[in-house]
Amino acid sequence: MNGLRTAAAVFLLAGLGACAQTPPIATVTDPYAGSRYTGTLPGGTLPGASAEDFRRIAGDTVWFPENDAALDGRARETLVRQAGWLKQNGSFSTVIEGHADEQGTREYNLALGARRASAVQEYLVSQGVDRGRIRTSSYGKERPFEICSDPACQAQNRRTVTVVTPGAGV
Template sequence: MANLPFRIVMASALALAVAGCAKKKPAELPPPPASGPADTGADTSGTSTQTGDVPGSRADFLRQAGTDTVYFVTDSHDIDSEAQAILLRQAQWLARNPRVRVTVEGHADERGTREYNLALGDRRANSAKNFLAANGVDAGRISVISYGKERPAATGSDESAWAQNRRAVTVVPVGGTGF
């Protein structure tokens, strides 16, 4: 029975501690967030937030540039007129978003040795980089990497698959800034 007063004191202390931890409702709720585009540091001229694209984002890049990929003919790293038009749109987007850095990936089809395809992918990535730089994009904002035949866009051993794999891809990070 000597423990009874001690138990009462402990139970009371426990009840006070639990009551003190209860979450209280705020007297007034904060205002809802403003309904404007997020500040990404990117230029918003000529962009539309109706599609939900954040200016300077990967989605904005794909919408405005049309595509992130240019294709090459077999054993070539020459930029043809179709690739020039695509890369020019990419360069214009990059000019409007000067804080965005990109990586150009070079790829090859499955034919040829691993070493040959890595070198060919590197030449393709550098051709795309050089075109972008020649059209006003600071070369320091562009990194290149070659995957050779290691990351095919299409599987198969026919001309259709090979044509899809002979490419250079301009990669804009999901958040819009990179490296």
Template sequence: MTSIFGKALLLTALLGLAACANPDRFGGAGGPGGAGGPGGIDTGGLGSPSDPRSVAYFNQTIGDRVLFAVDQSTLDAVAQQTLTQQAQWLNANTQYSAIIEGHADEQGTREYNLALGERRANAVREFLISQGVAGNRLRTISYGKERPIQVCSDESCYRLNRRAVTVLSAGAGV
């Protein structure tokens, strides 16, 4: 575990993915105004979203996250399509590992949401493995309801908070 986070820090330094470039990692590229949209995120150092080998391509063109129904961890067709492309990218760029972050909306108790976030992250991990990505390149972590990216208290926000985000890090695995 220590090593993978060490590598994540290394990537941060190498690619300028530091807090200054992307102040809210949990907002990510797919957040509001993400995917290069208005008010979008400075992607300097991540490469161009049109370059298929770039981290920006992974984060924005493919999409670094998938969304879930209430209290569910199953992957719908849209999620599976995103993850199939994520797997292809990871299979083509084996110098990267990933930490999959599972999240829940605020409509649930804290402990349950932690466990639910872990379930979601693991569902993504299992799907990526089924698409040929080596398991030792994929770690999971749950944030439960601790890190919402949307702060309103209705379904328009909740649906975006019920997410699993694939966060790339340099390094071929552990």
């Protein structure tokens, strides 16, 4: 009988250890895809606490197609993680910086960066992040990630960057 209890205890502890290592599953409504996103959150639970945690866990950059502000599946996956982190860490506010590549006029790229930042803001709000915690800004082509003329390289400049800072609201 004593051996049976020991075996049961070992089995129970092994099962609990396996559960503790399984990352949490995030299931949220995605109004733009008409479905639900289900996936694991990198790094396990969302600890929150710093901008570096946000970048590491949720990712701070969303990329866009050329001359477009549409959110593809990869962008929405990043934004689902960002929304989860922001909802769990309500003491942070955000600025979404819109960027564009070097093609086009300054005015066109500022407007495109603004549309990209607005698309990200609206998606985060649709995921339950309070609009009062989010501001947007556009830099157009003024702050490139890379200065280059190769199309593959220019794609790195078609982005938004979500910058988090302590202090809810604006």
